[in-house]
Amino acid sequence: MDFADFADRAAAVEAESADLEVTSLVADLFVDSGIDLPVVARLLLGRVVPAWDSTTLDVGPSLCHEALARAAGPNVIADDVADRLAEAGEIGAVAESLDLDGQQGLATFGAADPEPLTVAEVDTRLRDLAAAAGAGSHDHKVDVLFGLFNRADSLSARYLARLVLSEMRVGVGEGIVRDAIAEAFDVPVAAVERALQVENDCGAVAVRARDKGTDGLNAAALVVGRPVSAMLAQAGTAVDALDAWASVAVETKFDGARVQVHHDPAGDTRVFSRNLEDVTDALPEIVEFVAGIDVPVILDGEALAVDDAGDPLPFQEVLRRFRRKHDVARMREEVTIEFRAFDCLHVDGTDLLDAPLLDRRERLTDVLSPVVDRRATDAARGAALSPFAVVDGADAIAAHEADALDAGHEGIMLKDPDSAYTPGKRGQNWLKRKPDVETLDLVVTGAEWGEGRRANHLGTFLLSARAEDGFVTIGKVATGITDERLADLTDRLEPLIRGREGTEVDVEPRVVLEVGYEEIQASPTYGSGYALRFPRFVAVREDKTPNEADSLARVERLVDG
Numbered sequence: 357m358d359f360a361d362f363a364d365r366a367a368a369v370e371a372e373s374a375d376l377e378v379t380s381l382v383a384d385l386f387v388d389s390g391i392d393l394p395v396v397a398r399l400l401l402g403r404v405v406p407a408w409d410s411t412t413l414d415v416g417p418s419l420c421h422e423a424l425a426r427a428a429g430p431n432v433i434a435d436d437v438a439d440r441l442a443e444a445g446e447i448g449a450v451a452e453s454l455d456l457d458g459q460q461g462l463a464t465f466g467a468a469d470p471e472p473l474t475v476a477e478v479d480t481r482l483r484d485l486a487a488a489a490g491a492g493s494h495d496h497k498v499d500v501l502f503g504l505f506n507r508a509d510s511l512s513a514r515y516l517a518r519l520v521l522s523e524m525r526v527g528v529g530e531g532i533v534r535d536a537i538a539e540a541f542d543v544p545v546a547a548v549e550r551a552l553q554v555e556n557d558c559g560a561v562a563v564r565a566r567d568k569g570t571d572g573l574n575a576a577a578l579v580v581g582r583p584v585s586a587m588l589a590q591a592g593t594a595v596d597a598l599d600a601w602a603s604v605a606v607e608t609k610f611d612g613a614r615v616q617v618h619h620d621p622a623g624d625t626r627v628f629s630r631n632l633e634d635v636t637d638a639l640p641e642i643v644e645f646v647a648g649i650d651v652p653v654i655l656d657g658e659a660l661a662v663d664d665a666g667d668p669l670p671f672q673e674v675l676r677r678f679r680r681k682h683d684v685a686r687m688r689e690e691v692t693i694e695f696r697a698f699d700c701l702h703v704d705g706t707d708l709l710d711a712p713l714l715d716r717r718e719r720l721t722d723v724l725s726p727v728v729d730r731r732a733t734d735a736a737r738g739a740a741l742s743p744f745a746v747v748d749g750a751d752a753i754a755a756h757e758a759d760a761l762d763a764g765h766e767g768i769m770l771k772d773p774d775s776a777y778t779p780g781k782r783g784q785n786w787l788k789r790k791p792d793v794e795t796l797d798l799v800v801t802g803a804e805w806g807e808g809r810r811a812n813h814l815g816t817f818l819l820s821a822r823a824e825d826g827f828v829t830i831g832k833v834a835t836g837i838t839d840e841r842l843a844d845l846t847d848r849l850e851p852l853i854r855g856r857e858g859t860e861v862d863v864e865p866r867v868v869l870e871v872g873y874e875e876i877q878a879s880p881t882y883g884s885g886y887a888l889r890f891p892r893f894v895a896v897r898e899d900k901t902p903n904e905a906d907s908l909a910r911v912e913r914l915v916d917g
């Protein structure tokens with residue numbers, strides 16, 4: 357296909373505003389693209405390489421302006437292009453207005469009527485440009501772009517300029533490409549969607565749909581070494597999770613950087629970031645860690661910075677290591693990275709995307725067992741497998757959250773144990789537990805002695821709101837309190853104990869706690885007639901007396917919204 361034809365069709369798509377019409381135009385273009393189908397599908401999305409390939413053209417505005425100016429002839433310089441851009445607001449309009457079309461410039465010497473620029477040639481030249489790096493690459497890139505602009509008619513120049521600056525903007529997103537592939541080749545949208553998730557290359561998927569139909573799409577498989585988009589989470593509450601699913605998988609939420617690890621024992625190990633960039637060289641610990649896995653695997657997890665005791669360090673510490681290209685060995689001395697795996701997408705020739713989370717977790721545990729066991733002998737290193745439990749009640753979720761927070765982590769993730777792994781989707785199946793929006797300042801009127809490790813401390817605190825004549829109970833908090841804080845609270849409350857029954861004590865109202873919660877619901881359990889759902893300790897309000905604690909009236913106002 358001539359690039360001028362592609363540009364004409366892209367302009368027609370750009371001029372159309374109705375999604376259904378756009379989809380039909382794109383579908384027609386796909387049908388007419390013939391051998392150029394994969395390139396056309398990618399170019400429409402402004403891509404030269406497949407989405408799984410993080411190679412960039414690395415062309416900045418000034419380089420593009422230089423090439424455009426050169427193609428526009430001796431009277432135009434890069435600054436003129438920049439001036440026009442300031443006026444026009446987008447590079448496509450500027451390129452279109454420059455009247456390039458091969459009248460000027462060296463490339464036309466000796467060739468009065470140069471071959472028309474084709475889609476395939478643009479693709480080849482831009483890939484060549486992307487591969488250029490290092491000394492001399494700037495001049496080479498300008499030469500390549502000049503050669504292309506010099507042969508471009510005005511519409512072609514519009515799309516070429518936008519393409520090289522990653523500003524394609526024809527109004528076609530991934531959803532339209534998906535629907536257009538389905539329409540063009542009469543295959544189900546869901547099959548296209550799944551193949552796109554797995555293959556991460558709209559060009560290859562379009563060709564599959566055209567040449568092999570639905571069966572071909574269904575046969576799309578993961579390749580170890582080629583990254584897929586990460587499944588993402590939505591913010592949600594424990595109440596949301598318990599309402600939506602029969603049981604809830606609770607995991608620690610690590611405050612690190614997402615990594616996808618592709619390991620082939622017979623070949624290579626590659627580590628990819630969330631935007632599919634290859635970060636292998638920056639994270640040798642992860643490569644070393646998975647080296648003991650003896651089957652090909654794709655693992656999903658978090659790169660976490662830890663201190664000498666294996667406790668988590670803040671996210672900023674991970675960033676000091678994450679994309680580092682130089683001094684990796686030296687920085688490794690300063691910041692230690694550990695891998696926390698929480699999902700498994702592929703094991704030894706079998707894709708697990710469609711398997712339920714519980715099954716994927718089992719496979720993950722299996723494949724990691726040789727390496728986790730090896731590390732377990734070194735107590736300081738901590739486990740590489742993230743904590744995981746399937747629970748069906750609020751208390752169990754709260755307990756896991758307390759453990760995660762106690763261990764210095766960010767919080768918890770709540771996942772549907774039956775859900776598939778959907779790459780690139782921010783669905784309802786993974787919830788990151790929302791921080792509390794409102795807090796209440798409540799008075800401690802009772803407490804319970806802890807159990808096991810915490811038997812010497814008061815562990816659960818009965819909370820009350822201020823009422824007309826005294827205090828009325830509204831809930832208990834045990835979550836989010838560190839061991840150190842528990843010891844401190846025990847010291848403060850022990851002298852205030854007025855009576856006891858079993859492990860429960862009644863205390864004089866003196867201490868005010870700030871408490872977060874997810875919801876307030878009517879409940880006969882407590883004296884106030886309300887109960888806090890998911891109460892979480894936030895702080896001790898040293899500055900408040902019980903008389904300044906929140907009142908039942910405020911609670912009622914919050915309930916009424």
Ligand SMILES: Nc1ncnc2c1ncn2[C@@H]1O[C@H](COP(=O)(O)OP(=O)(O)OP(=O)(O)O)[C@@H](O)[C@H]1O
Pocket residue numbers: 586588589607608609610611612613614658698742769788
């Ligand atoms: N157990 C876990 N399961 C899934 N993701 C986890 C887990 N632990 C940590 N994470 C991280 O949490 C991220 C999702 O949380 P969060 O939304 O806070 O991340 P973000 O990058 O700040 O925002 P967003 O994903 O919403 O753009 C994941 O991408 C992953 O990096």
